[in-house]
Amino acid sequence: MAGLAATFGSGAMTNPIKDVLKAEAILVTGTNTTENHPVFANYIKEAVLKKGAKLVVVDPRRIDLVGLSCVWLRPRPGTDVAWINGLMHIIINENLHDRKYIEERTTGFDDYRNCIEKYTPEYVSKITGIPREDLFEAARIYGQASPASILYAMGITQHTNGTDNVKSLGNLAMLCGNVGVEGGGVNPLRGQNNVQGACDLGALPNVLTGYQQVGDDSVRRKFSKAWGVDGLPDKPGLTLTEMFSAAESGGVKAMYIMGENPMLSDPDLNHIEHCIESLEFLVVQDIFFTETAQKADVVLPGVCFAEKDGTFTNSERKIQRVRKAVNSPGDAKEDRWIISELAEKMGYSMQYADSREIMDEIRQVTPSYAGVTYDRIEKHEIAWPCLSEDHPGTPVLHVNKFTRGRGLFFAIDYKTSAEAPDKQYPFILTTGRVLQHFHTGTMTRQGSGLNRLYPELLAEINRDDAAELGLKDGDFVNIGSRRGSIRVKALLTDRTDRGVIFVPFHFHEAAVNLLTNCALDPVAKIPEYKVCAVKVERAS
Amino acid sequence: MSNVTLTIDGIEITVSKDKTILEAAKTAGVRIPTLCFHERMNPIGSCRMCVVEVEGFTQPMAACDTRVQDGISVTTNSGQLFRIRQDSLKLILVNHPLDCPVCDKGGECTLQDLVFEFGIDKVEYHAPKQDRLSEYATSLIRYWPDRCIMCLRCVTACREIKAIGAIDIRGDGYGSQVVSVHPDKCESCGECLMVCPTGALTENLSRYKGRPWISERVMTTCTYCGCGCQLELNVLNNSVIGVTTRDDAGVNRGSLCVKGRFGYEFIGSDERLTKPLIRKNGKFQEAGWDEALALVAGQLSKIKKESGPDAIAALSSARCTNEENYLFQKFIRAVIGTNNVDHCARL
Ligand code: SF4
Ligand code: SF4
Numbered sequence: 001m002a003g004l005a006a007t008f009g010s011g012a013m014t015n016p017i018k019d020v021l022k023a024e025a026i027l028v029t030g031t032n033t034t035e036n037h038p039v040f041a042n043y044i045k046e047a048v049l050k051k052g053a054k055l056v057v058v059d060p061r062r063i064d065l066v067g068l069s070c071v072w073l074r075p076r077p078g079t080d081v082a083w084i085n086g087l088m089h090i091i092i093n094e095n096l097h098d099r100k101y102i103e104e105r106t107t108g109f110d111d112y113r114n115c116i117e118k119y120t121p122e123y124v125s126k127i128t129g130i131p132r133e134d135l136f137e138a139a140r141i142y143g144q145a146s147p148a149s150i151l152y153a154m155g156i157t158q159h160t161n162g163t164d165n166v167k168s169l170g171n172l173a174m175l176c177g178n179v180g181v182e183g184g185g186v187n188p189l190r191g192q193n194n195v196q197g198a199c200d201l202g203a204l205p206n207v208l209t210g211y212q213q214v215g216d217d218s219v220r221r222k223f224s225k226a227w228g229v230d231g232l233p234d235k236p237g238l239t240l241t242e243m244f245s246a247a248e249s250g251g252v253k254a255m256y257i258m259g260e261n262p263m264l265s266d267p268d269l270n271h272i273e274h275c276i277e278s279l280e281f282l283v284v285q286d287i288f289f290t291e292t293a294q295k296a297d298v299v300l301p302g303v304c305f306a307e308k309d310g311t312f313t314n315s316e317r318k319i320q321r322v323r324k325a326v327n328s329p330g331d332a333k334e335d336r337w338i339i340s341e342l343a344e345k346m347g348y349s350m351q352y353a354d355s356r357e358i359m360d361e362i363r364q365v366t367p368s369y370a371g372v373t374y375d376r377i378e379k380h381e382i383a384w385p386c387l388s389e390d391h392p393g394t395p396v397l398h399v400n401k402f403t404r405g406r407g408l409f410f411a412i413d414y415k416t417s418a419e420a421p422d423k424q425y426p427f428i429l430t431t432g433r434v435l436q437h438f439h440t441g442t443m444t445r446q447g448s449g450l451n452r453l454y455p456e457l458l459a460e461i462n463r464d465d466a467a468e469l470g471l472k473d474g475d476f477v478n479i480g481s482r483r484g485s486i487r488v489k490a491l492l493t494d495r496t497d498r499g500v501i502f503v504p505f506h507f508h509e510a511a512v513n514l515l516t517n518c519a520l521d522p523v524a525k526i527p528e529y530k531v532c533a534v535k536v537e538r539a540s
Numbered sequence: 541m542s543n544v545t546l547t548i549d550g551i552e553i554t555v556s557k558d559k560t561i562l563e564a565a566k567t568a569g570v571r572i573p574t575l576c577f578h579e580r581m582n583p584i585g586s587c588r589m590c591v592v593e594v595e596g597f598t599q600p601m602a603a604c605d606t607r608v609q610d611g612i613s614v615t616t617n618s619g620q621l622f623r624i625r626q627d628s629l630k631l632i633l634v635n636h637p638l639d640c641p642v643c644d645k646g647g648e649c650t651l652q653d654l655v656f657e658f659g660i661d662k663v664e665y666h667a668p669k670q671d672r673l674s675e676y677a678t679s680l681i682r683y684w685p686d687r688c689i690m691c692l693r694c695v696t697a698c699r700e701i702k703a704i705g706a707i708d709i710r711g712d713g714y715g716s717q718v719v720s721v722h723p724d725k726c727e728s729c730g731e732c733l734m735v736c737p738t739g740a741l742t743e744n745l746s747r748y749k750g751r752p753w754i755s756e757r758v759m760t761t762c763t764y765c766g767c768g769c770q771l772e773l774n775v776l777n778n779s780v781i782g783v784t785t786r787d788d789a790g791v792n793r794g795s796l797c798v799k800g801r802f803g804y805e806f807i808g809s810d811e812r813l814t815k816p817l818i819r820k821n822g823k824f825q826e827a828g829w830d831e832a833l834a835l836v837a838g839q840l841s842k843i844k845k846e847s848g849p850d851a852i853a854a855l856s857s858a859r860c861t862n863e864e865n866y867l868f869q870k871f872i873r874a875v876i877g878t879n880n881v882d883h884c885a886r887l
Contacts, residue, residue, distance in 0.1 A: 038797030190766030192858040201865040203856035237879030243853040259857030301813035305763040310861030314768025325758035325773040330814025345837035358863035
């Protein structure tokens with residue numbers, strides 16, 4: 001979310017989910033919303049079918065929402081900056097941009113406009129494979145609508161140029177005056193239930209809670225005082241992917257992993273496995289004996305959402321209660337108890353009567369959560385920033401003024417992906433989720449219900465490609481990249497474009513992240529899951 | 541939109557002219573009984589429960605599907621209306637078995653409530669019994685054709701709310717039933733199940749495991765995606781036996797997806813970790829908390845002392861609560877003394 005933070009000053013969804021009902025047009029890109037955020041998809045459907053909103057879908061896969069769209073752009077994977085620049089070129093040429101808004105609320109427009117100049121429909125069409133007319137149609141729909149909303153997800157961010165992609169979407173929204181208005185905005189859909197909250201509460205190497213920089217002296221003074229310690233580290237720490245490299249080179253010797261399964265979710269698994277094995281000491285705290293837990297020296301049994309009290313913050317920045325419904329199994333303990341006990345054993349007292357008391361401490365040190373009390377969220381919906389107990393919260397960000405002051409236009413040029421297909425590895429592999437499962441499958445593959453619906457891994461392959469390879473539905477294929485290879489069953493489809501293979505990552509038996517590339521976006525450090533070069537052969 | 545003024549049961553009310561009589565009555569605080577009507581769908585008009593009389597018209601009209609007009613006077617309760625409603629219910633009951641004691645929906649069934657309200661204790665009508673096959677069913681949802689009252693809520697929900705249209709009505713008269721017309725398109729989201737006012741659609745995971753009134757319902761937030769849907773965990777004897785929703789709670793307004801509605805089995809899984817494990821000589825052994833935590837604290841302290849705090853790195857979790865994430869990074873920063881803390885936001 002580094003891209004949005006740079007553009008607007010805050011890296012979260014700008015508008016509430018239900019706002020799409022007020023949009024005249026909705027541009028959806030890099031999110032297979034009906035499968036990954038099905039309830040959000042209900043709103044998109046309602047907006048289109050009942051409110052008459054026009055839907056533009058931009059996605060290499062023929063996702064279900066294509067069926068509701070006015071126009072579907074199918075770019076080659078990894079060419080997002082090009083099509084976004086292309087739409088903006090047309091919007092400026094046809095005078096559909098909002099001059100008053102640009103003048104009053106933004107900066108950097110001139111440099112940006114110079115950069116956009118060369119992205120003529122012809123040029124963009126050549127890079128992306130999108131027909132010229134479709135570019136015009138999409139540009140006009142977005143440019144003429146007021147307000148218009150943009151929704152995106154990992155399909156935009158999981159590229160080496162993910163930050164550029166996001167900044168480009170920010171440019172597009174500002175160009176048409178769509179930020180800070182109801183029914184508009186730039187809205188990243190968060191994949192996991194509490195990604196937003198984990199970021200907000202400082203589970204990031206460069207910021208403390210509420211995005212307060214670790215490098216800021218006054219911030220560190222405030223936290224040292226609140227926590228009763230003599231100073232806190234001022235240098236930003238390592239990101240997840242950097243941690244693993246550091247483990248391999250010996251810089252990091254011990255890791256404490258709570259509720260994550262990098263042995264399945266991270267790119268280039270063979271490499272990750274090697275990194276993890278290089279550690280002197282690994283503690284894993286989880287509810288299941290995950291692939292990562294199997295590598296640990298100590299495994300601590302935590303509890304799941306049904307067994308504890310607390311809050312989650314959803315994609316639209318709304319803080320909502322989690323309530324204990326059942327007791328934890330066996331000796332499993334609440335994560336907060338485990339952390340507190342560990343602190344205690346290391347000579348630091350960290351005792352809280354309940355989760356409410358922790359929230360009260362969070363409120364003291366976090367301006368954006370200052371007004372979020374359990375009593376209030378029991379009665380009303382509150383989205384942060386909520387600055388005091390009489391502040392109503394902020395469903396729409398950047399109204400009248402951007403968090404950073406003026407919205408910043410970035411001049412961004414299209415760059416190719418880190419790994420392009422070639423003779424030896426002619427296909428592009430992209431990864432993602434399916435409706436019935438979640439992330440590394442740790443939870444959804446338990447029990448019979450969801451497995452009845454999607455019992456085994458299927459690799460989606462375009463019918464025409466399959467015909468060339470002599471494949472039938474249900475044949476097994478070997479998919480290989482420069483880093484590894486897996487054997488999976490093929491599902492022939494026209495959802496994926498020619499030359500593209502789609503494989504979900506929920507299954508440990510054939511872990512697609514053995515193949516993916518750990519090349520990172522230089523700013524956001526997000527691995528390039530969405531594009532890597534592979535070859536496909538029929539398996540015996 | 542301009543306004544109109546009308547009276548409903550003698551109460552004068554002004555509403556915008558695109559409202560229906562049913563909506564206007566709600567604003568006026570007058571309850572009109574409904575069965576097929578659902579807030580989130582266009583009026584279906586199949587059940588004839590919401591009939592009202594409008595002065596000057598001889599025929600009663602369906603309140604859900606009739607727009608207000610300036611100056612009209614509406615009566616929602618009369619001997620005639622009572623009889624029409626009672627009759628409609630009796631016609632439904634001709635084919636609806638009274639198996640309430642074994643039905644999942646017993647105790648929270650709109651039909652049961654209405655039958656009680658209209659004091660129906662016998663049905664004089666008979667129809668030749670038609671065997672209806674249980675055709676529509678996904679592996680997670682079961683259809684009980686005899687209990688189906690053909691209100692069309694499920695079909696409408698699948699078409700209007702989900703824009704899918706996986707199910708439809710087939711057959712005539714008392715032989716008709718809901719069937720799956722596009723089984724490949726069904727997402728098992730359970731939208732149809734949730735809007736069914738009777739027990740004709742039931743969840744196939746928790747069938748017979750507990751009755752609505754003996755299980756406790758705990759409102760919480762879904763643990764899967766970032767939509768943050770509000771749902772109720774149905775709890776019996778310390779296990780989660782089902783998930784229900786409330787129309788008025790959260791961004792989801794009663795909807796869920798297949799994961800939120802049916803993905804709860806992991807909670808009670810036998811494979812859950814129940815004891816700390818320590819690796820000894822390459823093998824995991826169960827341990828007590830004291831031993832496990834002492835070992836972790838000892839190792840982390842040793843590495844911190846020998847190699848400095850930055851030799852330790854930690855991953856927090858997008859699945860844990862805000863409070864836990866806060867404590868985790870506090871522990872890493874204040875106790876270990878490093879900023880090496882991250883989570884999988886990027887993945
Ligand atoms: S489960 Fe969902 S998709 Fe399937 S028939 Fe019911 S409403 Fe339609
Ligand atoms: S029910 Fe489905 S859409 Fe709602 S939060 Fe859970 S996973 Fe997301």
